[in-house]
Amino acid sequence: MRIGELAKRTGCQSETVRYYEQTGLLPEPAREAGNYRSYDERHVERLSFIRHCRSLDMTLEEIRTLLRFRDAPEKNCGDVNELLDEHIGHVASRITELTRLEKELKRLRHLCGKAQTSKDCGILNGLAKGTTASRRHHSGTGHVHRTHPAR
Amino acid sequence: MRIGELAKRTGCQSETVRYYEQTGLLPEPAREAGNYRSYDERHVERLSFIRHCRSLDMTLEEIRTLLRFRDAPEKNCGDVNELLDEHIGHVASRITELTRLEKELKRLRHLCGKAQTSKDCGILNGLAKGTTASRRHHSGTGHVHRTHPAR
DNA sequence: GGTACACTTTGTAGTTACTACAGGGTCAAG
DNA sequence: CTTGACCCTGTAGTAACTACAAAGTGTACC
Numbered sequence: 276m277r278i279g280e281l282a283k284r285t286g287c288q289s290e291t292v293r294y295y296e297q298t299g300l301l302p303e304p305a306r307e308a309g310n311y312r313s314y315d316e317r318h319v320e321r322l323s324f325i326r327h328c329r330s331l332d333m334t335l336e337e338i339r340t341l342l343r344f345r346d347a348p349e350k351n352c353g354d355v356n357e358l359l360d361e362h363i364g365h366v367a368s369r370i371t372e373l374t375r376l377e378k379e380l381k382r383l384r385h386l387c388g389k390a391q392t393s394k395d396c397g398i399l400n401g402l403a404k405g406t407t408a409s410r411r412h413h414s415g416t417g418h419v420h421r422t423h424p425a426r
Numbered sequence: 427m428r429i430g431e432l433a434k435r436t437g438c439q440s441e442t443v444r445y446y447e448q449t450g451l452l453p454e455p456a457r458e459a460g461n462y463r464s465y466d467e468r469h470v471e472r473l474s475f476i477r478h479c480r481s482l483d484m485t486l487e488e489i490r491t492l493l494r495f496r497d498a499p500e501k502n503c504g505d506v507n508e509l510l511d512e513h514i515g516h517v518a519s520r521i522t523e524l525t526r527l528e529k530e531l532k533r534l535r536h537l538c539g540k541a542q543t544s545k546d547c548g549i550l551n552g553l554a555k556g557t558t559a560s561r562r563h564h565s566g567t568g569h570v571h572r573t574h575p576a577r
Numbered sequence: 578g579g580t581a582c583a584c585t586t587t588g589t590a591g592t593t594a595c596t597a598c599a600g601g602g603t604c605a606a607g
Numbered sequence: 608c609t610t611g612a613c614c615c616t617g618t619a620g621t622a623a624c625t626a627c628a629a630a631g632t633g634t635a636c637c
Contacts, residue, residue: 277584279584289584290625291623291624293586308632312585312586331531336622348544366527367528380482380513383482384510387503389507393498393503399496399503422520430614441596460615463614486593581634582634585632586631592622596621597618598617598618598620603615607608
């Protein structure tokens with residue numbers, strides 16, 4: 276199987292596959308005649324694992340750690356539990372934070388019901404006052420992203 | 427006031443201030459004798475506005491748009507309402523998504539109660555099966571970030 | 578054989594919102 | 608006149624990709 280098929284079967288792009296290879300998440304595959312990368316089912320499985328972890332919002336670093344355990348089946352997996360617990364904590368605290376944001380945003384939104392001139396807009400004026408709810412961007416709990424994705 | 431004081435008063439770093447100037451969010455300030463940037467209260471206010479928006483997880487692009495309205499007080503602010511509504515939508519859908527993640531992560535976590543060998547770890551095995559709950563990373567709704575912040 | 582087309586290769590640059598230097602300059606105090 | 612705290616410009620790094628550019632490969636059709 277060439278890179279395009281692998282990508283399609285795992286729901287990502289060829290570039291992403293090569294990127295994972297570069298950063299050591301995927302092993303360098305064999306090459307066929309024309310220098311094309313040649314993959315088999317084991318690659319599909321590993322890449323699926325990675326993509327599944329990504330869909331759970333883990334970082335590549337976390338995934339790297341998990342893969343090390345997968346690659347050493349006799350090792351004790353206690354740290355896996357720990358990693359997951361931490362990750363769950365990060366997600367939970369991000370939810371808390373976003374919920375707070377949502378409330379504040381809705382409050383702001385009610386300050387301007389209808390279109391009018393900017394200088395009288397309750398939203399713009401509301402934003403000018405420093406509510407400063409969260410002085411630091413992230414409460415420092417962990418590694419949970421903001422609201423806007425990479426596109 | 428020099429850049430350090432401005433930064434302190436708005437809760438960010440001097441580098442961030444200069445970055446905002448570069449990208450056009452803050453106007454180029456006057457310079458004092460030794461080529462130091464010289465700020466006044468209007469800068470404090472504008473920067474506070476920006477930081478407040480950032481604390482609400484808006485992108486610099488969104489903030490730029492809001493600032494354009496602030497800078498044109500006679501213009502109609504209807505688009506401000508729209509921007510905010512959209513942003514609220516993004517935050518809301520991110521919360522939904524993270525809540526789903528949290529559930530799945532907790533389910534996974536229960537698959538391995540205690541430390542054991544990796545090959546028997548329910549978590550690692552659970553991650554290998556492609557649940558593929560969300561084929562695309564973000565459901566495409568908007569611009570809401572993942573779980574891990576910029577550190 | 579020619580050529581159109583889809584796919585692949587490597588490598589590099591761009592994205593967001595900063596942060597972290599390096600290698601200098603300015604200024605007041607001691 | 609040196610020490611220290613601050614400031615200057617400019618560049619590179621971060622995460623996890625995405626998007627090219629410029630070239631090679633493989634197959635189908637005429």
